[in-house]
Amino acid sequence: MPCAVAIPNSPIFSPTNVSSIFFKSQASSCSSPRLVKVQCSGSVSSSTTQSTTSSPLAGRVQRKTTPSSNMGLGSCTGEVLKRKRPSRINIPMASLSFTIDSPKGSSDVVEDESDGYSVYCKRGRRAVMEDRYSAIVDRQAESRQAFFGVFDGHGGVGAAEFVAKNLDSNIVNQLKKGNEDDIGEAVKGGYLTTDKDFLKEGVNGGTCCVTALIQKHNLVVSNAGDCRAVMSRGGVAEALTTDHRPSRKDEKERIENLGGYVDCCNGVWRIQGSLAVSRGIGDRHLKEWVIAEPETKVLEIKPECEFLILGSDGLWDKVTNQEAVDIVRPLCIGVDKPEPLSACKKLVELSAKKGSIDDISVVVIQLRQFIS
Template sequence: MHERSAGIPPTLAAAASAAARFSFLLLLLLVVAGRSSSAWSWCREGEAEEVKGCSRIMGFGGDGSPATGGGISENGRFSYGFASCAGKRASMEDFYETRVDDVDGETVGLFGVFDGHGGARAAEYVKKHLFSNLIKHPQFIADTKSAIAETFTHTDSEFLKADSSHTRDAGSTASTAILVGGRLVVANVGDSRAVVCKGGKAIAVSRDHKPDQTDERQRIEEAGGFVMWAGTWRVGGVLAVSRAFGDKLLKQYVVADPEIKEEVVDSSLEFLILASDGLWDVVTNDEAVAMVRPIEDPEQAAKGLLQEASKRGSADNITVVIVRFLEGTTEIGDGPSEEVAKDQSS
């Protein structure tokens, strides 16, 4: 599922001058030195039910079982479920959030998957603060997209300040979905992914941010960095994603600017899958949608995907969040935003 570029990496001369290259390589040495694996794992609350193939390292109470759970909104318009386990990894760096809030009299669903690298610090911070910051934004209801973009940048800056005392670098992806009014707003940073089932078809509503993508490579090189092959395409030969929270030593090149897409929640929109690349490395978008579609309970569907990814040999942490839109969702709030209505009419 990871994109690869044909051909050979660009020369360092194309990326920067000789002096800039030397400075950048010194910076990379500091990053590499801080990439030692975290010696601890994070345990989260969830139903203590075993999913075959999951690592015995992870689980509520330390019994190795995955964290699972779910719920339904008070207005009955959507249900959700999640499943998460360490898989074959020695540490757990995935986090997730599933919450339903009342904001200015509006029922709002906030869902996210956060896949950490270089340790769990960044992913844990983003899980704890991103959505809380978002719903406090004064324009959250009126201008949701702008509020999301500003909140992602603000949360990233706040994490970098809070993490300044650590010598080991840490970062995190964020694949998020916000249900507000009659809208589903998806915002993504990194290579966790959001996929919807619409009219029975699988549609990716986020893009994996990889360094070999033409626009991402150009942005990195214009900032003075470079992209090279080191087992996969990496920023400076170190990081396999081109956007992330944290990664302070690479922040000039690895930004936390989200790409945002919006969908109208209508009768054609069946469900949403958010998942870390532990799922997408071994299961395609079409396969995931086909497996989830006949399962009404989103928690059971999330556990099924987790089990399938484990059975197929996923080598990474695996986290899945599923949101199912229930009948009558076209009546949520006041209907689609003016922007969405214009997009549909065009």
Template sequence: MLCNANLRRAVVGVGGGVGRRELWKCIATSLNAKLRRTLCLTIRRFGANLRMMIDEGSAADRGAMVVAFPDKGNGEDGGYASGGFKSEDGKLSCGFSSFKGKRASMEDCYDIKMSKINGETVCLFGVFDGHGGSRAAEFLKEHLFENLMKHPQFTTNTKLAISETFQKTDLDFLDAESNTFRDDGSTASTAVFVGNHLYVANVGDSRTVVSKAGKAIPLSEDHKPNRSDERKRIESAGGVVMWAGTWRVGGVLAMSRAFGNRLLKQFVVAEPEIQEQEIDEEFELLVLASDGLWDVVPNEGAVSLAMTEEEPEAAARKLTETAFTRGSADNITCIVVRFHHEERDPDVME
């Protein structure tokens, strides 16, 4: 067995720059011969770039060892990516963090767009959680917001534009995949800012939560088959909701709305539920995330964690890391949007 005190010194030494002699001495007093050889090979391979985190979250988990995230990433390998931006008018800043986690492949995607349309500042944020493959989530990243910004009533009747665009993009995806044997799908949790109005549109079980005057308020409700209204809608269309480890449409899909999923399309629609909010001084920040976060972090906990960081990128990273250390078995993607009510026209972040 490992001695926790010596192990912690070894862990800190790898990422903290202690002297090599002290580090090897710590290892030598902590491990048996076989484990010592394994850790030594690992340190030689990763060198000073290997950092460790100790999860102090609970007595049961205390002393658990997890490899920490890299400082940055572009997500090209499907593993990890993070970054941050500010809107041109300085009213919003955002950060994102996306991590493959314990899954063998990455099926989450995200999209952030900021522009001016008809003289109106618009900002769009989206988290897309694929299932059965990544193609549906990738299609949404490529097309959903582009389609929305081209809608003729985007700035004049935003709710209608969002509803029509979601359903049209779903049909476009099904057409694009009509000659394949794949039948993957995706959620979409989106936040659309048009001037001083916020529109949150949701399909599936990704989620958006706002911190308003210190209180966590969900702006979307997960589309689960056992929701009474969703179950009634599915059964009225001739479908069934069955228990198979969890409640599933046709005993297959654990959410009641999604893009794609051709074989269940009669029951699993891509019609979004939309909430509209007028932004005021009480709005502090917004968290959008895939269920890789929400499975292990409650709404209030996510907001509290995000509020401890000044920069939204750091907040998004903290949420992703927390979900991973708490045992999330899924891909984890977070976007944090912070409101700046008194700042005006700062430089856009690189």
């Protein structure tokens, strides 16, 4: 059942205002391509009949081909060999091993708004929403600080909920260990620790992540998976993250160098014929190839940095980066009464209108409020 995560005393900032919300799951499989080696002699008609027997050797199938009654000319005998590959992975639905407070509002739509940020999430066609978000703002710090995240779950809600509850504190613990001068390493350590701890829970499934840490007028954006962060710089969309998908050349090479394989099924590239993202937290059945290491970008928040949009792929699969900025900007910049929550809703509505059936979650962060 969908739910929100509230963190009353997060170690990252104090006091805390936190929520965590729903995101999606999609695990499907498809057959991998075959390498075929056939030797023929004589002229062969295109019409054949086949009988198939399974070889005792795993991953290999032998097919004996015999001519049909109307072939007439020549004969063809051969062996079709299927390359030995790991079995396709079916990701089971997760069961929860911890208790989460129920959210305010319905399970189909969740919204949240506070000083400096707005959130809107809408369930797609799945039975439950499997996405979560985090929003933590320190209102008493001399230099305002905050942590935001969107977590796009798959194979169950367990991973997204766990990450929404623990990732911020794990990053802060890394900062306390002396990694403050290299905040990229601190974020990486936080992601990897969260992944390690989640795997100990024995819960299946995984989650994509995109996070934004605001500290000392710096914006630290990280991602693992296909959730995305897009900033408006003077009205121009600037993607601060790059999606981690098996179709990305460097990700495909990394997976194959580790002994995995990437297939395209119905236009979607998948790892081991199963998962359509190449990084994330969880996914124990694919852990050899699906890594939790994020990519991180650090930049100074300047006056031309207007707002940041964090969204799941339910948004970005249908709405371009510039479209998103063009919708949000008139409602947030240069107006007496900004309406960022309305902007979030408009983004979700546009994605749904364009045909998205996925869960869609959007967080809009007004960056200028963190440098004043």
